[in-house]
Structure formats: structure tokens, C-alpha cells
Amino acid sequence: MKTWHRPLLLCAGLMSALTLACGVGLVVDERSLLGESVWLKPLKFGFAFALYAATLAWLLSKLAKGRRLGRWVGTIFAVGASVEVAAITVQAARGTFSHFNADQNDPVTLALVPILTYGVMIVLIAQLVIAVTVLIQRTSDAALTRAIRAGLGLATAGMLIPLYWMVTELHPRTVTDAAGRNVPMYQGHGIGDPDGTGIPLTNWSATGGDFRVPHFFALHGIQALLVVAALLAVLGARHAWLRDERVRARLVGSAALGYTGLVAIVTWQAGRGQSLIHPDAATLAAFAAVALVTGCATAWTILAARARRPAVR
Structure with a gap:
């Protein structure tokens, strides 16, 4: 793991810690939003980004071409994902909504909405650049290469579906x-x-x-x-x-x-x-x-x- 992308590994570690903390929150905090615990959303985001950031950290270490570009874009992805999930967690701690919140009278929400909006775009653009960088090269044997290429295509589609x-x-x-x-x-x-x-x-x-x-x-x-x-x-x-x-x-x-x-x-x-x-x-x-x-x-x-x-x- 010493060769893995360090900012993405750090992101995965932070997300893993958040997942555990939110798990505790599910047990000790009875507050809910629309019938679910206020901590369920940051828990799911933390788990998803922990898994995906760790996968990207490993994947970028396999690049033969565009390694410098991969390192920079991986760092952007890690920072964008961390800031995005941090904003979600802040709103969860406050007992209110993060995405789709149109409250114009809450200064904290007004400050976080641009982060939630543009954070998604930053993560998506970084994902697209990583996907293209991987597609132009063979990273391992044929089976692993096909798994990586198809998987990145699916992941990119997964980010576009809710945006659409x-x-x-x-x-x-x-x-x-x-x-x-x-x-x-x-x-x-x-x-x-x-x-x-x-x-x-x-x-x-x-x-x-x-x-x-x-x-x-x-x-x-x-x-x-x-x-x-x-x-x-x-x-x-x-x-x-x-x-x-x-x-x-x-x-x-x-x-x-x-x-x-x-x-x-x-x-x-x-x-x-x-x-x-x-x-x-x-x-x-x-x-x-x-x-x-x-x-x-x-x-x-x-x-x-x-x-x-x-x-x-």
C-alpha cells in the first residue's frame, strides 16, 4: 500500500472513521429526518466513499501513462469528496437536510449549498478524467483491465444518474x-x-x-x-x-x-x-x-x- 495514492488513502481512512462514528450516532441519537436517523445519510456516504476512494488509490498506483495527471486528479477527487461529505455531516449534526434544501433563512444552509452543488461537479469531473486516463492504457492482464474499464464506466454512469x-x-x-x-x-x-x-x-x-x-x-x-x-x-x-x-x-x-x-x-x-x-x-x-x-x-x-x-x- 506504500505505492497507493496517499490523499485518496487518507480520504478512505477519514470516511471509514466517519462511518463508525455515524454508526454510534444511529444508536445514541434518536433524531430523525423523514423517518430515518439523521446519521444514516452521512454513514452511507462515508461507507461508499471509503470503498471507492480506496479502490481509486490502488488503481492510480497501476497507471503506466499519465501518472502525474492521475496523482493530481486523484487529489482533487479526495478533497472534493471529503468536503462534500463534511457538508452532509454538518447538516446531519444540525438535524436538517443537506441536498435539495431550499431554506433561504438559514445562513448555514446558504453557506453549504454551493459546496454541495459544486462539490458534486468537481468529483464528477475528476472521475471522468480518471476514467479517460485509465481507458487509454492497459493496467494489468486482460481480465483485470476489462474489470477496471467496465467498472469505471459503471461508476461514472452511477454519478451521472442522480445528477440527471x-x-x-x-x-x-x-x-x-x-x-x-x-x-x-x-x-x-x-x-x-x-x-x-x-x-x-x-x-x-x-x-x-x-x-x-x-x-x-x-x-x-x-x-x-x-x-x-x-x-x-x-x-x-x-x-x-x-x-x-x-x-x-x-x-x-x-x-x-x-x-x-x-x-x-x-x-x-x-x-x-x-x-x-x-x-x-x-x-x-x-x-x-x-x-x-x-x-x-x-x-x-x-x-x-x-x-x-x-x-x-
């Missing part, structure tokens, strides 16, 4: 914060039910669509695909047909295809105002189609590789 929703749909309303104050809001994370909650652990909407669902799945696709690539590499030590990196790359490609299909479906599902846990027949059919295509692609790759097994060394 925020600028294309408005749902002005007035809600009550943890102190009982009326707070005007201009947007929400739900479709059909702007402030819906109810799904255990995540508190995603159980009554309508929720764009936090595709945001989560897409953002963490890179970790899922890296795990697939790592497992294939481990299994390659036991199965001769998996020692060909082209075979592992094709299997990672199949996993990426299936995962992209999953993200597309939950995005479509949320856009139709449908809760993740209440899929209709069309959604179930789409899931089945993605599973079938992914399964067929995977099976074809495995059968073809095993048929060529005598030629693999």
Missing part, C-alpha cells in the same frame, strides 16, 4: 426537520413518492421509485467486477482452462454485461416510479432476459475454453 434526475425533475414541497422546523425542498430522491423510505438497511423507498438504487449499484460495480477478476485468477491455479487470460477476460466481460443490464433495469424501474422490492411483470421479464443472456455468454465461454484445455499451459 436532479436537473430534469422538480418537486417543490415543505417538510419538517429533526427540530420541527418547516424546510422548503425543491427536489427529492424518489419518483412517485419523493421522500419514500422503508427498505431495511438502505432505507430506499418501498412505495415508489428511488434513484439511489441505480446510483448505488452502478457506483460499486467496479468493486464487484474486481472481485470477479480476483476469483477467476485464484481459480486459475486449480483449473488449467482458466489460466488463459483471454478466457478470464471473456468471463469478466460476461459479468460486466450482466451487471450493466442490472443497472439499466433498476434505473428503468426507478424511472417508472416502481420500488426495487415490488417489481412488476415487465421488470421481472427484463431481469430474466439479462440473466439468460449473461448465463448463455458465460456457459459458451466455459465450454469453449474447456474444449481447448489440452492446448492451455
Whole structure:
């Protein structure tokens, strides 16, 4: 880890500490916002950025081209993410809303809204630059390269999905914060039910669509695909047909295809105002189609590789 990007590692460490602190807050602080603990949002952001910043810290250490650019952009990402989550945490500690808060009478909110607005843009731009930098080079063997490229593409899409929703749909309303104050809001994370909650652990909407669902799945696709690539590499030590990196790359490609299909479906599902846990027949059919295509692609790759097994060394 000595070669990993240090500002991103520091960011991951701070986010991990925040996650633990917010976990304590969930237990000892009874205040809530729209039915969920005031500390749940910074906890989720802290966990997500801890995982993603650590992934980027490792990834940037693998760059063969554009290393200096990668270091600078990684630092910008780390600072932008830290400031963004700090603003969210301040609002949580105050018992009020961070995103979508349109309260013009609260000086702290007025000071933090630009940070929350432009912080997202800074993180997104840094993410785009990192993605392009990685796409122009081969960072490792074919399987890992494919996992990284597909994962970064998914993560970038995951950052764009809520941004698209925020600028294309408005749902002005007035809600009550943890102190009982009326707070005007201009947007929400739900479709059909702007402030819906109810799904255990995540508190995603159980009554309508929720764009936090595709945001989560897409953002963490890179970790899922890296795990697939790592497992294939481990299994390659036991199965001769998996020692060909082209075979592992094709299997990672199949996993990426299936995962992209999953993200597309939950995005479509949320856009139709449908809760993740209440899929209709069309959604179930789409899931089945993605599973079938992914399964067929995977099976074809495995059968073809095993048929060529005598030629693999």
C-alpha cells in the first residue's frame, strides 16, 4: 500500500472513521429526518466513499501513462469528496437536510449549498478524467483491465444518474426537520413518492421509485467486477482452462454485461416510479432476459475454453 495514492488513502481512512462514528450516532441519537436517523445519510456516504476512494488509490498506483495527471486528479477527487461529505455531516449534526434544501433563512444552509452543488461537479469531473486516463492504457492482464474499464464506466454512469434526475425533475414541497422546523425542498430522491423510505438497511423507498438504487449499484460495480477478476485468477491455479487470460477476460466481460443490464433495469424501474422490492411483470421479464443472456455468454465461454484445455499451459 506504500505505492497507493496517499490523499485518496487518507480520504478512505477519514470516511471509514466517519462511518463508525455515524454508526454510534444511529444508536445514541434518536433524531430523525423523514423517518430515518439523521446519521444514516452521512454513514452511507462515508461507507461508499471509503470503498471507492480506496479502490481509486490502488488503481492510480497501476497507471503506466499519465501518472502525474492521475496523482493530481486523484487529489482533487479526495478533497472534493471529503468536503462534500463534511457538508452532509454538518447538516446531519444540525438535524436538517443537506441536498435539495431550499431554506433561504438559514445562513448555514446558504453557506453549504454551493459546496454541495459544486462539490458534486468537481468529483464528477475528476472521475471522468480518471476514467479517460485509465481507458487509454492497459493496467494489468486482460481480465483485470476489462474489470477496471467496465467498472469505471459503471461508476461514472452511477454519478451521472442522480445528477440527471436532479436537473430534469422538480418537486417543490415543505417538510419538517429533526427540530420541527418547516424546510422548503425543491427536489427529492424518489419518483412517485419523493421522500419514500422503508427498505431495511438502505432505507430506499418501498412505495415508489428511488434513484439511489441505480446510483448505488452502478457506483460499486467496479468493486464487484474486481472481485470477479480476483476469483477467476485464484481459480486459475486449480483449473488449467482458466489460466488463459483471454478466457478470464471473456468471463469478466460476461459479468460486466450482466451487471450493466442490472443497472439499466433498476434505473428503468426507478424511472417508472416502481420500488426495487415490488417489481412488476415487465421488470421481472427484463431481469430474466439479462440473466439468460449473461448465463448463455458465460456457459459458451466455459465450454469453449474447456474444449481447448489440452492446448492451455
